[in-house]
Every structure is written in structure tokens, then in C-alpha cells.
Amino acid sequence: MTSRDAKEALGKFTRRQLMELDTCAHCALCTEYCPVYMETEEPGHAPGVRSSKAVKLYDKQHGLRARILGPRPVTDEEVEELSDSAFNCTFCGRCMEVCPFGIQTHELWSKVREVVHDLEGTPRNVGMLEEMLDESQNPYGLDPDSRLDWADFTDLEEIPEKDKAEVAYFVGCTTAFKGANHEVAFATASILNMLGEDWTLLGEDEWCCGSPLLLAGDEHSAKEYAKHNVEVLESRGVKRLITGCSGCYRVFKWEYPKLLGGDLKFEVLHTLEYLLEKLESGELKPEKTDERVIYHDPCELSRLGGLIDEPRKVLAYLANDWVEFAEHGIDVRCCGGGGLLQASNNEARLAIAKKRLDEAKSLGAEIITSACPSCKLTFVDSAREHEVDIEVLDLVELVAKQLGIL
Ligand code: SF4
Ligand code: SF4
Structure with missing residues (x-):
């Protein structure tokens, strides 16, 4: 990594985020709410310590001293420390909820991961996950052909894959590829069949929603995935997208409009919103x-x-x-x-x-x-x-x- 690359990577913090990094008083109020720190008790995993590490590297390249005397190199060890802190986080957002200064930590930690990604400090296992996504459009590296195998394992009789449909069930990778969740997909599909919905699965055309890419700090690739999924859904005339994955739901609902620069043309529902509608109407x-x-x-x-x-x-x-x-x-x-x-x-x-x-x-x-x-x-x-x-x-x-x- 050249010093120019390091300067560019660390220059990705927005003005607001730089203010937030500066505002963090390291009061540690969020620490006891952090599930990871409370488990590992590693000082570097505390949210406030993560802010300090990020500020330290930013200052080396962009601080006052760097502007007067020139930037100082960021060492591999420093990048590794920031990476260890950034990736020992579940992105639960609890620190954001308790921070007395209203620091938007969820976005801040996202940006820290993006910076770590650009500093080539992504942990090995996370890097492998990105490679698997590249090869197979899912984070488990499984054949895209097997995206509907859960239907065989569960003996689902009707497996709609239509060119046009009102409703699409976006299964999500962790439901489609992890055996523990196959019955989640089966239950959803069976309820849609039972209600006589005009619905479809996307099969091989369904790509990962992009959430793992955003969590790995790779916004550029996440945008490609968003574009693909939205094009597929729009080409099938879908009016309502249903997903049972909270990650897919959040990304479709809140991140896609930001990544793609506009509102989606279809409604995004979590399965439980759909279920509540059908329970309240008496259809279930x-x-x-x-x-x-x-x-x-x-x-x-x-x-x-x-x-x-x-x-x-x-x-x-x-x-x-x-x-x-x-x-x-x-x-x-x-x-x-x-x-x-x-x-x-x-x-x-x-x-x-x-x-x-x-x-x-x-x-x-x-x-x-x-x-x-x-x-x-x-x-x-x-x-x-x-x-x-x-x-x-x-x-x-x-x-x-x-x-x-x-
Ligand atoms: S509560 Fe807020 S100000 Fe205090 S350490 Fe956590 S992020 Fe920083
Ligand atoms: S978002 Fe990360 S740092 Fe904040 S409380 Fe959750 S695990 Fe801890």
C-alpha cells in the first residue's frame, strides 16, 4: 500500500463522521452495552477505543501535523489493530442507542470497515467470503444452481418461478443455503400457496442482497448486487417483495435507495408484516x-x-x-x-x-x-x-x- 492509497482510504470519512470521531469522549458509556466487548473483554473491542484507533490513523495522514510536515506512514500493525476492532462488532447498533452525544455509530463503523477494506486489512475469512460471493453470488460459495434445493429437501410441491408475478419471495442466502433454515423457506412458500397469492421465487436470478459486502466494507460491489436484484424484480413486474431475513429487509428497504439513488418501484415487506396483515384480515x-x-x-x-x-x-x-x-x-x-x-x-x-x-x-x-x-x-x-x-x-x-x- 502506497502512502497515497492510505491517504485516500483514510480520507473517506465524511465531515460529519470526522466530527463524530472528534466528539467521542471515550466515556465508555456504550461499553457495557456492547455484546462483543462484554464477551471478549478485549480493550480494543470497546466502541470508544475503535474511535481512538481510527482518529490516530486519520491524523497520521490528514491531521494538522501531517498538513504542515507531511503524512506519516500507517503501519501494518496499526491497520491490523483497527481491523480487529472493526470486525469484532455485530453491527447491532446498541452503542448508537446509548451514546449521550448521539453519535451515529452504525454508519461510522460501516465507514471504518470501508477504510480497513481499502487499507487491505480485511480479515482473511471475511476476504474469502468476498471471493465466494464473486464466484457464486452467495457468501457460502455454493453453486447458484442449488439456490432452490431447499424446496427438494422439504418436499414443497408447488415451486413457482414465473416471468411475471405480483409478489416475489426473496429467500436470502442464509435461508436458502443453510439446512437449519430450510423449513423457514418451506413455511413461507406453503403459506403463500395456501393463500393463493400470485407469487414467484427468483431462483438463480436471486443474488445475495449485498449485506455481507456492505459489512465487509465493499460498497462498490454491494451496489452491483443491488442493481442486479432490482432489475430482476422490476423485469418481473413485482409489486411486493417479501423477505424473511432481517438483513435482506434492512438492505432492500434502507440501503438500496441510497446505493441506487432513488426509491424502489415495489413495496418491501418483512414476512412478519405480511403475516400480520393476513392474521388481522382473518385469512390465516x-x-x-x-x-x-x-x-x-x-x-x-x-x-x-x-x-x-x-x-x-x-x-x-x-x-x-x-x-x-x-x-x-x-x-x-x-x-x-x-x-x-x-x-x-x-x-x-x-x-x-x-x-x-x-x-x-x-x-x-x-x-x-x-x-x-x-x-x-x-x-x-x-x-x-x-x-x-x-x-x-x-x-x-x-x-x-x-x-x-x-
Ligand atoms: S458512548 Fe458515545 S461518546 Fe461515549 S465512548 Fe461510546 S461512542 Fe464515544
Ligand atoms: S454495534 Fe458493534 S460496537 Fe456497537 S454495541 Fe453493537 S457490537 Fe458493540
């Missing part, structure tokens, strides 16, 4: 379970996506007995599955999830439910690793189960 009539259920808010759906009341309204149709975590809704504690933590620190990911599972058990929950395939996968992996006995179901699986179709 599930039986209620007597098992005790607890709902975990996916960070990207609640704190970052604004869907807090909706899942609870859905749950009221499904369970006679449901309880809340102490930290829920906008204050939810992350499951550990966000921000590509699986690639950068899987041990921390599983340990963070265990705390959540233990709390669910202590509250007497028999079923833990969420509305995101990453949360489900993380809970399933952690329950297996740490031998916690609890049923993990996505909300749409619970709906299908109570309708008697799962």
Missing part, C-alpha cells in the same frame, strides 16, 4: 400453543428496522403464554450473529448467543422464536455447542406449525 387462523414462547428481536429488524410492535402482535395470535427478555425491543441484546462475527470470531458469537439462551431458559421458555435466519442459525449452533435444550423456531415456522402445515 392459527391455533394457539400452550407452550411458553419467548421472542428475540433481530437488531436489524427492531433497533435498525423499526419493526417492534408487529412481531408481538403476530405472537399474540400464536401463543397463550409468551414472555419477554429483560432487554428487548429497541434495547435488545444482540444474539451474536450479526456483522459477520461468525467469520471473524465464531467463539464469541456462540458465547453471546448462549447468554440469550440461558436467559430464555431461566424465564421458562420452551420455544425461542425470532424473525431472522441469522438469529435462528446462531441460536441453533450455540444450543448445539453449549448443550442448551430449547426449541428454536422462526416466527413464520411457528405460524405454519399452528396452522398445521409444518
Whole structure:
């Protein structure tokens, strides 16, 4: 990396972000809310320390001294330290919620990752994920042909792949390619069939939504993915896009308009919004379970996506007995599955999830439910690793189960 490249990379912070980096008082108020720091207790993983590291590198290239005497080189060790801090973060946004100065940490950490990407400091596993996306348009490196294999595994009888349809079900990579989530796709597809919707899957034309690319700091490629997915959906005349993935939902709803510079021509719904509509209209009539259920808010759906009341309204149709975590809704504690933590620190990911599972058990929950395939996968992996006995179901699986179709 030349000093010119380093200068350009570190020059990517916006004015607002530079002010925020300067404003961060390192008060550490956010530290005890950070699920990763609370797990690893590594000083470098504290959000305020990340700000200091970023400022230090920025100053070396753009600070007053650099402007008078010339920039100083950024060492590999410094880039590695910033990278370790930036990638030990689930992007849960909780630090943003508690920061007394209103620092928009979610956008700030995103920019830090972009800078690390440009400084060629991306962790090896995350870099491999980018390579797999390049080859197969999904972060698991699996053959794009197998994107609909979940339908075979689940014996789904009607698999619509239409040229034109009102509704498209955007399955998302973590649902399509991870066995733990195949029944999530099956439940969604079965409910759409049961309701007689004019709907379609996108099959091989569905590419990753681009969320992992944004999390890896590669906005340029994410834009290509956004462009592709939107073109495919528009060419099929889709009016409503339904997705059960909180990451896909947030990216379609909030990031695509920014990446593409305009509003989308179709409505973006999370599956649970669609389910609530059908429950309230009486088109879906599930039986209620007597098992005790607890709902975990996916960070990207609640704190970052604004869907807090909706899942609870859905749950009221499904369970006679449901309880809340102490930290829920906008204050939810992350499951550990966000921000590509699986690639950068899987041990921390599983340990963070265990705390959540233990709390669910202590509250007497028999079923833990969420509305995101990453949360489900993380809970399933952690329950297996740490031998916690609890049923993990996505909300749409619970709906299908109570309708008697799962
Ligand atoms: S709470 Fe805000 S000001 Fe305090 S350390 Fe965290 S980000 Fe910085
Ligand atoms: S976004 Fe979440 S994991 Fe990342 S620094 Fe903030 S609180 Fe910690």
C-alpha cells in the first residue's frame, strides 16, 4: 500500500463522521452495552477505543501535523489493530442507542470497515467470503444452481418461478443455503400457496442482497448486487417483495435507495408484516400453543428496522403464554450473529448467543422464536455447542406449525 492509497482510504470519512470521531469522549458509556466487548473483554473491542484507533490513523495522514510536515506512514500493525476492532462488532447498533452525544455509530463503523477494506486489512475469512460471493453470488460459495434445493429437501410441491408475478419471495442466502433454515423457506412458500397469492421465487436470478459486502466494507460491489436484484424484480413486474431475513429487509428497504439513488418501484415487506396483515384480515387462523414462547428481536429488524410492535402482535395470535427478555425491543441484546462475527470470531458469537439462551431458559421458555435466519442459525449452533435444550423456531415456522402445515 502506497502512502497515497492510505491517504485516500483514510480520507473517506465524511465531515460529519470526522466530527463524530472528534466528539467521542471515550466515556465508555456504550461499553457495557456492547455484546462483543462484554464477551471478549478485549480493550480494543470497546466502541470508544475503535474511535481512538481510527482518529490516530486519520491524523497520521490528514491531521494538522501531517498538513504542515507531511503524512506519516500507517503501519501494518496499526491497520491490523483497527481491523480487529472493526470486525469484532455485530453491527447491532446498541452503542448508537446509548451514546449521550448521539453519535451515529452504525454508519461510522460501516465507514471504518470501508477504510480497513481499502487499507487491505480485511480479515482473511471475511476476504474469502468476498471471493465466494464473486464466484457464486452467495457468501457460502455454493453453486447458484442449488439456490432452490431447499424446496427438494422439504418436499414443497408447488415451486413457482414465473416471468411475471405480483409478489416475489426473496429467500436470502442464509435461508436458502443453510439446512437449519430450510423449513423457514418451506413455511413461507406453503403459506403463500395456501393463500393463493400470485407469487414467484427468483431462483438463480436471486443474488445475495449485498449485506455481507456492505459489512465487509465493499460498497462498490454491494451496489452491483443491488442493481442486479432490482432489475430482476422490476423485469418481473413485482409489486411486493417479501423477505424473511432481517438483513435482506434492512438492505432492500434502507440501503438500496441510497446505493441506487432513488426509491424502489415495489413495496418491501418483512414476512412478519405480511403475516400480520393476513392474521388481522382473518385469512390465516392459527391455533394457539400452550407452550411458553419467548421472542428475540433481530437488531436489524427492531433497533435498525423499526419493526417492534408487529412481531408481538403476530405472537399474540400464536401463543397463550409468551414472555419477554429483560432487554428487548429497541434495547435488545444482540444474539451474536450479526456483522459477520461468525467469520471473524465464531467463539464469541456462540458465547453471546448462549447468554440469550440461558436467559430464555431461566424465564421458562420452551420455544425461542425470532424473525431472522441469522438469529435462528446462531441460536441453533450455540444450543448445539453449549448443550442448551430449547426449541428454536422462526416466527413464520411457528405460524405454519399452528396452522398445521409444518
Ligand atoms: S458512548 Fe458515545 S461518546 Fe461515549 S465512548 Fe461510546 S461512542 Fe464515544
Ligand atoms: S454495534 Fe453493537 S457490537 Fe458493534 S460496537 Fe456497537 S454495541 Fe458493540
